Amino acid sequence: MQKKDPAFTLIELTLVIVVVVSLAAIAMPLYTKTKQRMVQKEGLVNLKLIATGEIVGRMRLGDYVDCSCSSAATCTGASGCSALLKIVLNTQNWSYSVATAGSTGSKTATITAAAKNGNCTYTLTSADFDTKDFSSSAGCI
Numbered sequence: 001m002q003k004k005d006p007a008f009t010l011i012e013l014t015l016v017i018v019v020v021v022s023l024a025a026i027a028m029p030l031y032t033k034t035k036q037r038m039v040q041k042e043g044l045v046n047l048k049l050i051a052t053g054e055i056v057g058r059m060r061l062g063d064y065v066d067c068s069c070s071s072a073a074t075c076t077g078a079s080g081c082s083a084l085l086k087i088v089l090n091t092q093n094w095s096y097s098v099a100t101a102g103s104t105g106s107k108t109a110t111i112t113a114a115a116k117n118g119n120c121t122y123t124l125t126s127a128d129f130d131t132k133d134f135s136s137s138a139g140c141i
Helices: 010-061 072-076 081-085
Strands: 067-069 094-101 108-115 121-125
Touching: 010 081, 010 094, 010 108, 010 121, 067 072, 067 081, 072 081
Parallel strands: none
Antiparallel strands: 067 094, 094 108, 108 121
């Protein structure tokens, strides 16, 4: 009697490959969308963190401060948000800036978070710091 070979047949291997490729085709768009949402959540969280830093900075310094944060160097430099507001920001996906207007002691601030890979921009004004009511561009999810 002849022994049967325990190897897989070509049909079985092809079937397994088709199933794996099908599952990957379903999972990849979901993964990409989820990753994009998480990057956008990062921008919102940092926008709120900067707003909180500006509130504390106003209590400490007497007014809102202008700052920018588009790279690690500009973030921690003399005019960077991390240095001035005593916060730590990740600049891999977003650029942040705070622009102030008005006279000393009664300035208003506008915080902007702009995505580096895309066209999403979030804006928060000092009038909305407490409510965290921000505006967003059309490119945001």
